[in-house]
Amino acid sequence: MCLRRKLRCLALSASALLLLSACSPRQYLLRQASDELASQAQATEEDLGLAKDAGAFYLKLSEALLRQDPGNAKLAESVAGGFTQYAYAFLACEADRIEARNPAEAQALRERAARMYARAQRHALAMLEQQTPGLSAALEAAGSAKSSNPPLRLKPEQVGLAYWAAAAWGGQISLSKDSPETVAQLPAALRLAQLAYAAQADYGAGALASLMGMFEASRPGGSAVTALPYFDQAIAFAGPQAGPALLAKAEGHALPAQDRAGFEALLRQAIAATRGRNDLPSQVARERAQWLLSQAADLF
Incomplete structure (x- = not known):
């Protein structure tokens, strides 16, 4: 096959691929930018x-x-x-x-x-x-x-x-x-x-299990008691990333149950678990846990 014919075949193949994928150069660039933004969503920021x-x-x-x-x-x-x-x-x-x-x-x-x-x-x-x-x-x-x-x-x-x-x-x-x-x-x-x-069940290092606990605690017929297994499961799923899950248990179980000792203990554990971590969930959990700890006297 001569070079000209080969190039023509390649051009036709490329055109066919573009048609099959319905992907114009502009759409391709949009998808690349979209994918890059999506991948950057998990980036850490210490401030x-x-x-x-x-x-x-x-x-x-x-x-x-x-x-x-x-x-x-x-x-x-x-x-x-x-x-x-x-x-x-x-x-x-x-x-x-x-x-x-x-x-x-x-x-x-x-x-x-x-x-x-x-x-x-x-x-x-x-x-x-x-x-x-x-x-x-x-x-x-x-x-x-x-x-x-x-x-x-x-x-x-x-x-x-x-x-x-x-x-x-x-x-x-x-x-x-x-x-x-x-x-x-x-x-x-x-x-x-x-x-x-x-x-x-283990999606998000315990985030989904924590969400289930929050729903269980707030839904009609639910309670802090029935929500407890979800919170404990979330902490187990999270492992070293358990700060947000510990915070969720403090707010979703200990606070409604009016267990001040348990509430404060969970908040201190959350602060310790997030120390040195710069991802957004850990930083937010740490700040909120510190604030809730300072408000304990007014919450109980």
Whole structure:
């Protein structure tokens, strides 16, 4: 085969691949940028103030890329996780800290956090719905007696999306007590968390098990006692990364059970477990544990 013919064949093959993948050069560059942003979402930052400032830019940029690349599940998971963590770490936790001295500003922060949680939930649930058409309706029906659909199941690669959707959903519900419509979505959020837990109980180094504990402690019919096995499981899954799980047990079990000694012991363990760790969950857990420890007298 002559060189000209070989080059022509290669050109035709390349064109066919582009057509088959529906991937233009622009789309390819978008996907590369999207994947890079998604991979950077887990980067550590030792300065929480800088992490907060950079987080706002990252969220806007990654969300814009997701609109251009709506089928990118990896990026959708990263965006949902980013909005959820931002809402909790920099808005909801800050609202708790300033409540006593500025209740109006605390309420404004909680309302903003609720909107961020809702945004995260929409991104994650939209991707899950894209992957599994009808999932949203099935989740809604799962919370009612009229459900006659076959059992729902998630694939292992969907667990991250489901975790962030359920976590953001739970966060939004917890901050929307004055919205009966939002609170009424708790069974659907719980069902999604249960599906993720059934698919991979140890997801997120105990994060999913902690979320199950929080749902169990807050759902109708649940209690701090029935939530306890989930929190203990989360700590076991987390191993040396147990700081956030210890904090979750303190807030989700010891505090509602009014066990001050256990509460303070868990907070001290969380502080010790996160010492020297610069990932965002560990830093936030350490700061919140220290603050809660200083508030113990007012909480019991």
